[in-house]
Amino acid sequence: MKKLITAFAGASALAFSVSAPALAETLTIATVNNGDMIRMQKLADDFTAKNPDIDLEWVVLEENVLRQRVTTDIATKGGQYDIMTIGTYEVPIWGKQGWLVALDDLPESYDVDDLLPAIRGGLTIDGSLYAAPFYGESSMVMYRKDLMEKAGLEMPEAPTWDFIAEAAKAMTDKDNEIYGVCLRGKAGWGENMAFLTAASNSFGARWFDMDWKPQFDTDAWKNTLTFYLDLMEEAGPPGASSNGFNENLALFQSGKCGMWIDATVAASFVTDPENSTVADKVGFALAPDNGLGKRGNWLWAWSLGIPAGTDSEASAKKFIDWATSKEYLALVAEKEGWASVPPGTRTSLYENPEYAKIPFAKMTLESINSADPQNPTVEPVPYVGVQFVAIPEFQGLGTAVGQQFSAALAGNITAEQALQNAQRLTEREMQKAGYIK
Amino acid sequence: MATAHSRTAARFMLSPAVVLLLGWMIIPLSMTIYFSFLRFNLLMPGMEEFTGFTNYRFFLTDPAFFEALVNTILLVVGVLLITVIGGTLLALLLDQPVWGQGIVRILVIAPFFVMPTVSALVWKNMFMNPVNGLFAHMAKAVGLEPFDFLAQAPLFSIIIMVAWQWLPFATLILLTALQSLDREQIEASEIDGAGPFSRFFYIVLPHMARAITVVILIQTIFLLSVFAEILVTTNGGPGYASTNITYLVYVQSLLQYDVGGGSAGGIVAVILANIVAIFLMRMIGKNLEV
């Protein structure tokens, strides 16, 4: 026992002594543990080599944990981070609160006009850019060409929901563990609700009318949800109600899905021969529609923002300039190949003939361009956002509604009950928050 | 034995602990009570206003509240049942002469050292996942349809995970108690012709009553605030099927950033926990000569 204590004491003494005073300025960067960000962390030596007076501290966390950490910190002005990785949902809300530093004075070489207009629009408030896009994504259909052929069907470039349903049923072969379509079912505003909200837009549904009255009691939502539930019942994998992006990715990579409608960034994973057993058999198409003028795809950009009040604003800007620049894209291309370049942020990338050879490049760009966060729905709405509603209450609200839809997918409640519950709880929250008097 | 002098000294020695804990309790608690009467969303600073009992009304009439209350009780009782019964059986087993006793014991207590987040991640992804999990592989190997644990039986799955972590703790305490049992008493009863069952119920169990009380008390304290396991695995769903009170408070305060609502929920949780505590003390306090 005594030995143990001595060992402990020794270890702790050592630990106290290792924290030597740092001479350089330190930037604390909070980011998500997604592949593109991890690559950025690995390549950051390039930045520190060019800026020897800046040290980087990385806080890499799982998406939900990260969001909770940075939101708590910025709202309480905790000041623990100099750069935060945030999405198109946060930027409009935080920017309006004055919590983010405007990025108006980026250098000429940054070429801010090169950013894709749809992406830039989502990060801009009153003409000022509040976060620089690191990668942008929409959603699209990824499908197995071989299974499609076997089913005797051909995927159009812009399919309808009816075609997706038909193809899904034709491709399903449950005995061999092949499921026609894999869709998100795990509850969460960024999980199943991202998919369902985006899909509902193409069914003519919306979250709120112009008076902020919840719309889950409408036929449009009923059609959306019953279509989704029927489709998953007939052609979805088991346990779909706990499948999020990752679970579906694993399914698709191991050859168990005929189609998968999800984030465009998934394209680089499913076509990566090292991790995917179906890498050479994947085709891409736009997210489906119902002929109502809106497609069921979303728009998202993981972006780097600077919390107002940081001591290291200038250095933080330098880093953001580096990480979201054209040069960074070229650096990734040089080190890891064009397929690994963070997609969906710059026009010049899509004009690059090298990048155009990537099989999913064109479809990613078209998907991003076909999303419109300012006018996401068939009927007018008082909010911004395709697969979310950019109000502070939405995280909790979206997740609560997501829970209901997830329960319906698990078969615990019916579609009608789920919609009723969703309507009731949304009304309650909107009342509590003071949107509805 | 206690003189006036030593009594003063005793008070003096007790006071740092009392003062610190009092501070730890009162400062956040009074801030929480204050916030609970405000309309206060962290994402909308400068909009705080006094709203009376609105937050409490919304929290208590939330359809999720009742379900969460039931789930909290089920979770605590379920884990207690598994760990106390399982722990007793394990303790009886480990009390026997066994080859490689040291290693067996090490294997049994290992789960207690595993971080709750790690254990939840491992159970969720590598065991209970209906496609890639080990249970699914096992089901397929014998020709069964894989069972989707976290969707079909979310609360049960969480109970299993939590019970796995606490089983070693219960086993350890119960085993220690068992080992202090008077062997002569057992042998005497054997001579009197008592069967193993009557021996267990009339001699062993009464002897272990105190240890079982301790297990129940300590575990209840930790089980009332089970949180990481739910966050990592089911996020409280599907529906509210695996939401407990702690998780509901989390949803309010860190997902919706509704500090007012979350604070009201926190106060409700504290009141409920104290009711449980009083109840526990009454029921089993007699057993515990503290």
Next chain:
Amino acid sequence: MARAVSTRRQVAVSILAWVVALAIFFPILWTVLTSFKTEAEAIASPPSFLFFDWTLENYGEVQERSDYFRHFMNSVVISLGSTLLGLLIAIPAAWSMAFVPAKRTKDVLMWMLSTKMLPPVGVLIPIYLMFRDLGLLDTRTGLVIVLTLINLPIIIWMLYTYFKEIPGEILEAARMDGATLWSEIVHVLTPMAVPGIASTLLLNVILAWNEAFWTLNLTAAKAAPLTAFIASYSSPEGLFYAKLSAASTMAIAPILIIGWFSQKQLVRGLTFGAVK
């Protein structure tokens, strides 16, 4: 007792004990095994138990991405610091309650335990605001303070039950010999209570090591312990089972090893006065 029966019985009991023990241990074993697989093998169907290409790739990747040593050191400092500080406050308190009980001692003890029932999620925002103002965010000091306060009731209770078992006559004898209060504690009481103190220390190091709410929410980079280290490997985009397993193994290994080596100590001491 008849020896022949007893041997056969021992075989049966041993087999049963081993089966149960391995079943309980299996999730940990499986995690360790998975950490040596490639990502593709980790989700392969059917899974391979031992016959796969063992690789250290995941450990290399984890080490390259995050500074394990720093997280490890933070965990050590935080869990040990909070336990030692807790003992410092708890030993006098437990002593006074055990040897100079007042009418309200039992109530005080129960009240202390009840402070542990405060749900942490409910008070995160107040604590976060206080920590910001005190400059304690992302510091080891801040975490040591919080974890001390969280585990203090358990420490006091454990010590109290040990002290309670020490017969008062010994103290009186010492007092007769003219021992002062201080030397009474240092020379008489403490040596007798060492096993109890040691197992209290162990249990609290374990509890503090595994605490994942405060340690995750009050730190960013500098003071982040292993709980935060794990959070960077759970559920990223892409396959992650093998890397998660490697990170998990690295996070739980130190405490598992300490726990195993001090198993006897822990078993002896972990009674909470449950043994008369």
